[in-house]
């Protein structure tokens with residue numbers, strides 16, 4: 001279906017194809033082309049649409065008429081998405097947010113270039129920066145502040161008044177206790193519960209089956 005607003009997707013992975021599906025089904029944007037850096041372009045079409053070298057994109061799609069969706073994942077702790085966010089902006093294009101329609105949208109601020117999928121709660125007073133990816137089922141609780149270039153895997157949970165700075169990765173089903181701060185480039189492993197804040201570049205994993213010494217189950221339940 002032809003739509004008035006047209007965009008280009010950066011990326012050619014299965015994630016990029018999935019994002020095209022969501023954007024075309026649930027937004028007022030039509031996807032007209034995909035783009036990647038010249039060295040990754042091996043053919044002229046992708047997913048039935050033209051595949052254009054990013055270096056040449058403005059020759060075919062002018063900045064006044066076309067905007068961008070960043071469909072780039074968490075590789076190298078989100079660095080590729082960060083670089084391309086800056087590269088797209090340097091060319092003068094607008095970056096679109098994609099927000100799934102059933103998202104609970106009680107945030108106070110949101111930047112650009114974010115992707116937010118199904119069943120996400122952005123609770124009262126949340127602030128969100130740029131180029132974050134928030135997968136389905138995530139809960140960003142009240143008054144939390146999310147910086148730029150973070151990746152929230154399925155069902156990750158940020159309790160209230162928490163700060164997630166920039167370029168962090170939260171694994172599936174991870175949780176951060178309220179009023180804590182995750183510093184830049186924190187990696188929270190799948191299923192991890194963050195009782196405290198984090199160190200920059202810190203890697204956190206859940207404790208494996210810890211047996212409490214001097215305790216018996218019958219004493220506790």
Ligand SMILES: CC(C)(COP(=O)(O)OP(=O)(O)OC[C@H]1O[C@@H](n2cnc3c(N)ncnc32)[C@H](O)[C@@H]1OP(=O)(O)O)[C@@H](O)C(=O)NCCC(=O)NCCS
Nearest residue numbers: 153154170171172173187188189190191204205206207208
């Ligand atoms: C944390 C994580 C990144 C580690 O990945 P990995 O490097 O492949 O994991 P490995 O099992 O090789 O572990 C690396 C090291 O950490 C140690 N480690 C991992 N988990 C641990 C745990 N729970 N407790 C103690 N040590 C642990 C390993 O023993 C290993 O140590 P070694 O190098 O001395 O042998 C991974 O477990 C994870 O949580 N990934 C995120 C998955 C996810 O949510 N994906 C969603 C994508 S949409």
